[in-house]
Amino acid sequence: MAPKIFIDGEHGTTGLQIVSRLQGRDDIELMSMPAEQRRDQEVRKSFLRDADIAILCLPDDAAREAVTLAADAGTRFIDASTAHRTHPDWAFGFAELSSEQGARIASAQFVSNPGCYSTGAIALLAPLVNAGLLPTDYPVTINAVSGYTGGGKQLIAQIEDGSRDDAISATYFSYALTLAHKHVPEIVTRAGLSRLPIFTPAVGRFAQGMLVNVPLHLDLLGKDASIATLHAVLADHYSGGSVVEVVSLAATSALARLDPEEMKGTDQMKLYVCGNEEAGQVNLVASLDNLGKGASGAAVQNLGLMIGG
């Protein structure tokens, strides 16, 4: 029998994207709840308990509540929120993290999707920490720009509807000015850092896509660190997979700029190693769609692993 899949929050930004990816598949039974009942706890509880796998596309508190409503019924969860990303009982839903992570996700009852920025940052940092090239206490900085759909319905309305009292007219803005963004804990935990990175995110007036930049000083890295060795470690780590591509140094050196919308509409991620060897400086860059590999695409990838598809 095809596994029953319920998307709690199916009418939100991430939920709608997952529905569009799953509609028409005959290897699953997609359950659906009328939009007007989306906040009715009893109806949600019944769907959550009846599902084989529930994909939570909800704010953190509602995601935690959904788990309490149905975990004892054996329902398996993929949580797109921040609620469980550093929880030791939850498998971290970044299948490319290590050679074992896909199997961990496949057998888990509880899978937590990474955040969109975290996906890029962890993808760049974790292999370098594991290879001993990036000291765990390196003073990492992460500078990123996201499409505005990353902020869900609320930010989308503020950007797109100029008549609102809280409309945002800026074409680009920095935020998380107190440096306490919700993705920092999962980046620390999952990349294996021992020192808090400084994370400065920004939003641009485009719907989907993001660039996550991690600039590094080569002389503060392991003794073999060079643009070529950093690239080789990343290329080796992601070789054989079809989701994360490490762009060749030759192709990267021919580029004049990187476009945050490059990966819009895809569920893949590209990693670039840019820099200036003479100056001893390198910039690692991840390019992804915040709603693709950064959210819904990753949820569908994890679902595939969990149902053995």
Ligand SMILES: NC(=O)C1=CN([C@@H]2O[C@H](COP(=O)(O)OP(=O)(O)OC[C@H]3O[C@@H](n4cnc5c(N)ncnc54)[C@H](OP(=O)(O)O)[C@@H]3O)[C@@H](O)[C@H]2O)C=CC1
């Ligand atoms: N957008 C993105 O790029 C990413 C989002 N995420 C995460 O995914 C989750 C969903 O985000 P997103 O889709 O952007 O958010 P949206 O605001 O677009 O959608 C959230 C949905 O959840 C519903 N909802 C809110 N509170 C409750 C509740 N208490 N009970 C039941 N339903 C509720 C909302 O209904 P209503 O319309 O009534 O408010 C809405 O349909 C969040 O945790 C977010 O941080 C993760 C990665 C990237």
Ligand SMILES: CC(=O)N[C@@H](CCC(=O)OP(=O)(O)O)C(=O)O
């Ligand atoms: C542009 C924007 O506002 N982005 C969101 C993060 C989007 C996301 O990844 O949400 P999760 O943490 O639930 O995964 C933010 O910075 O809060």
